Amino acid sequence: MTDQSPVRYRREGKIAFIDIDNPPVNALSAAVRQGLAAAVAQLAQDEDARIAVLSCAGRTFIAGADISEFGKPPVAPVLPDVVALIEASEKPIVAALHGTVLGGGLEVVLGAHYRVALPGTRMGLPEVTLGLLPGAGGTQRLPRLVGLDAAIDLVTSGRQIDARRALELGLIDDLAEGSDPRAAGEAGARRLLSEGVGHRRLSQMAAPTVEADMLDAWRAKVAKSARGQVAPLRALETIVDGLALPFDKGMAQERQAFLDLMQTPERAALIHAFFAERRAAQQDDVAGATPRPVQRVGIVGGGTMGQGIAASALTAGLDVTLVERDEAAAAKAAAGIGKMLDGAVKRGKLDADAAARMQSQAFRAVSSYDPLAEVDLVIEAVFESLEVKQEVFRTLDRICRPGAVLATNTSYLDVDLIAGATTRPQDVIGLHFFSPANVMRLLEIVVADSTAPDVTATAFALAKKMGKIGVRSGVCDGFIGNRMMLAYRTAADHLVLDGASPYQVDQAVVALGFPMGPYQVGDLAGLDIGYATRQRKAPTRDPRERVPVFADRLVESGRLGRKTGRGYYIYDDASPQGRPDPEMDGMLAGIRTDLGITPRDFSTEDIQARYMAAMVNEGAKILEEGIAARASDIDVVLLHGYGFPRWKGGPMHWADATGLDWIAADIGRYAEEDPYFWQLSPLLARLAAEGGTLAEPKTGKDAA
Numbered sequence: 001m002t003d004q005s006p007v008r009y010r011r012e013g014k015i016a017f018i019d020i021d022n023p024p025v026n027a028l029s030a031a032v033r034q035g036l037a038a039a040v041a042q043l044a045q046d047e048d049a050r051i052a053v054l055s056c057a058g059r060t061f062i063a064g065a066d067i068s069e070f071g072k073p074p075v076a077p078v079l080p081d082v083v084a085l086i087e088a089s090e091k092p093i094v095a096a097l098h099g100t101v102l103g104g105g106l107e108v109v110l111g112a113h114y115r116v117a118l119p120g121t122r123m124g125l126p127e128v129t130l131g132l133l134p135g136a137g138g139t140q141r142l143p144r145l146v147g148l149d150a151a152i153d154l155v156t157s158g159r160q161i162d163a164r165r166a167l168e169l170g171l172i173d174d175l176a177e178g179s180d181p182r183a184a185g186e187a188g189a190r191r192l193l194s195e196g197v198g199h200r201r202l203s204q205m206a207a208p209t210v211e212a213d214m215l216d217a218w219r220a221k222v223a224k225s226a227r228g229q230v231a232p233l234r235a236l237e238t239i240v241d242g243l244a245l246p247f248d249k250g251m252a253q254e255r256q257a258f259l260d261l262m263q264t265p266e267r268a269a270l271i272h273a274f275f276a277e278r279r280a281a282q283q284d285d286v287a288g289a290t291p292r293p294v295q296r297v298g299i300v301g302g303g304t305m306g307q308g309i310a311a312s313a314l315t316a317g318l319d320v321t322l323v324e325r326d327e328a329a330a331a332k333a334a335a336g337i338g339k340m341l342d343g344a345v346k347r348g349k350l351d352a353d354a355a356a357r358m359q360s361q362a363f364r365a366v367s368s369y370d371p372l373a374e375v376d377l378v379i380e381a382v383f384e385s386l387e388v389k390q391e392v393f394r395t396l397d398r399i400c401r402p403g404a405v406l407a408t409n410t411s412y413l414d415v416d417l418i419a420g421a422t423t424r425p426q427d428v429i430g431l432h433f434f435s436p437a438n439v440m441r442l443l444e445i446v447v448a449d450s451t452a453p454d455v456t457a458t459a460f461a462l463a464k465k466m467g468k469i470g471v472r473s474g475v476c477d478g479f480i481g482n483r484m485m486l487a488y489r490t491a492a493d494h495l496v497l498d499g500a501s502p503y504q505v506d507q508a509v510v511a512l513g514f515p516m517g518p519y520q521v522g523d524l525a526g527l528d529i530g531y532a533t534r535q536r537k538a539p540t541r542d543p544r545e546r547v548p549v550f551a552d553r554l555v556e557s558g559r560l561g562r563k564t565g566r567g568y569y570i571y572d573d574a575s576p577q578g579r580p581d582p583e584m585d586g587m588l589a590g591i592r593t594d595l596g597i598t599p600r601d602f603s604t605e606d607i608q609a610r611y612m613a614a615m616v617n618e619g620a621k622i623l624e625e626g627i628a629a630r631a632s633d634i635d636v637v638l639l640h641g642y643g644f645p646r647w648k649g650g651p652m653h654w655a656d657a658t659g660l661d662w663i664a665a666d667i668g669r670y671a672e673e674d675p676y677f678w679q680l681s682p683l684l685a686r687l688a689a690e691g692g693t694l695a696e697p698k699t700g701k702d703a704a
């Protein structure tokens with residue numbers, strides 16, 4: 001430990017204090033590992049010390065290994081060795097926990113001899129969510145402490161538990177009062193001293209026995225939830241295989257499994273996703289701007305979207321005034337919001353008293369715009385029509401106080417034109433929430449030409465307050481997400497026109513890791529929405545554009561999707577999730593004959609390649625036009641709004657990992673059949689030729 005070390009050793013009487021101070025989350029960087037090893041050595045040499053308390057400064061105990069070190073050559077001492085040193089201490093070490101004790105942080109705690117936590121502490125081994133497994137003894141020590149079932153659950157799901165549950169499981173010895181972890185640790189240490197208790201090493205405890213039936217059940221469960229990911233199953237096998245061996249050998253095979261997983265594309269993708277989510281909030285051009293204070297929020301429109309936004313804002317502690325066209329509609333919206341909050345209470349996400357307080361004190365639904373004179377920010381969530389929205393903004397311009405932020409929740413329309421309806425376009429921004437807005441974490445922050453930097457900063461601050469991931473988008477039809485969706489859905493429609501069945505396309509897309517295919521999504525959302533858009537655009541449609549006649553045919557025969565019991569699929573009591581419609585093949589054959597199309601066979605790989613190529617190509621255009629500031633922002637939108645499999649990192653990361661030259665070559669081939677749709681993005685063409693990546697597009701001449 002040097003003076004600069006993030007780990008300090010100090011003794012008061014018989015108790016030594018080992019404090020870690022490595023902001024922001026006390027991650028186990030090389031300096032922390034070195035400091036911990038040195039502190040344990042000092043404890044051994046300190047003749048007056050009888051016991052030690054290990055705690056952390058700041059908002060949390062250790063939140064895990066330092067993820068930014070992954071992929072770089074390891075620096076000694078490695079974490080398993082540090083944990084072994086802690087456990088080997090002859091003098092007992094008490095870990096005093098607060099905040100989020102995660103991954104390697106929890107493994108350090110398992111190396112300690114006693115564990116005490118403050119109320120509110122959360123614990124978990126989230127390594128599988130990063131494509132890894134606990135690599136510092138978690139797979140071997142945890143089952144010895146809490147039993148096999150609980151350990152498998154925690155390790156293979158990566159989920160967190162609270163301190164109360166941890167106490168029930170025996171993961172901690174004591175749940176302390178108060179808010180000072182060091183004081184809680186000291187109290188525990190004094191008690192142990194007075195009782196004359198010594199160290200207690202988990203590595204020396206007997207391993208639990210593994211029952212074959214239980215293991216089979218876990219294998220089936222994990223295989224199902226892992227959906228093609230490697231880490232969760234490998235973690236399960238590592239626990240079980242290790243427990244059959246002496247502790248040291250079990251540790252050695254855990255280390256090997258950890259190092260193997262470190263090399264997988266899955267690990268690279270998941271860690272990319274982790275940092276991409278955090279990078280999205282970093283906005284250089286607004287870094288100096290101070291967000292405007294927002295406490296009172298107005299919402300115009302109490303449909304499903306307005307209700308979800310209101311519930312989300314209330315849960316974030318904001319005061320909400322919702323405006324509907326009349327009293328009946330206002331009452332209906334209020335009831336809907338009440339239901340959403342009750343749902344959150346039932347799921348254990350919200351306290352019942354807090355939900356009641358929010359509705360009675362922080363919420364009102366009204367039928368007049370006048371109360372919006374008081375609010376700091378308004379979110380318009382009315383019918384998706386430019387004229388209707390412009391009218392709302394003219395009214396807001398008249399009523400809202402100067403400096404209030406005026407936001408539109410449009411999902412396609414031109415925010416510049418909406419801002420233009422006011423005399424204060426600098427205060428106008430797009431806040432595109434995703435439905436259900438009280439659940440979905442994505443928020444596209446659409447920055448228009450005149451939007452002031454502090455308004456953009458306010459939107460990012462609001463996103464954070466509401467627990468959302470804000471991603472910046474420029475103005476274009478559909479912004480980042482819906483524009484990408486239009487591209488890959490169109491590719492899917494062309495596949496169906498040319499010979500694939502909607503079921504084949506859905507299956508191929510689900511096999512990629514999406515929860516649903518495009519036609520299942522269409523049935524869920526309602527096929528009339530796309531139909532109405534196509535009708536509206538028909539008069540100005542380019543004659544080269546291929547129309548999904550089959551989709552129109554479904555709507556015209558009253559098959560609107562789930563809500564009518566029939567769309568691409570049939571939904572009934574026997575198949576509530578939908579089953580293929582036997583009439584589909586006949587209908588498609590008729591349409592192809594009418595259009596003069598000779599149907600072709602498409603393999604699963606063909607379908608996947610075209611679907612992904614359309615997505616990547618559009619993403620590259622979005623990047624090139626500056627609609628997204630960076631490729632990783634596009635990934636975050638697709639991961640959080642469109643079900644893109646997280647373990648593939650998002651379409652841009654996937655494209656870089658797959659090889660842009662392959663994708664560009666595929667698009668070149670598709671363009672021979674349909675040059676109108678398959679126009680290769682110039683950025684993608686250049687990067688493919690130069691061997692560049694979408695993550696860092698400035699290569700070759702640009703970089704010079």
Ligand code: 3H9
Nearest residue numbers: 027063064065066067068079100102103104134135136278
């Ligand atoms: C592991 O432990 C492997 C071991 O089993 C074996 C080893 C051999 N490392 O999320 P926030 C940064 S795997 C480096 O915005 P919050 C983060 O990038 C690890 N940096 O705050 C951000 O930086 P910036 C297992 C990290 O309050 C800042 O801290 N552990 C790490 O919303 C604030 O983060 C995990 O998977 C890290 N481990 O949430 C835990 N963690 O400000 C991952 C955070 O520059 N972390 N940063 O953008 C989390 O889940 C959340 O960050 C946490 C705080 C809940 C801790």
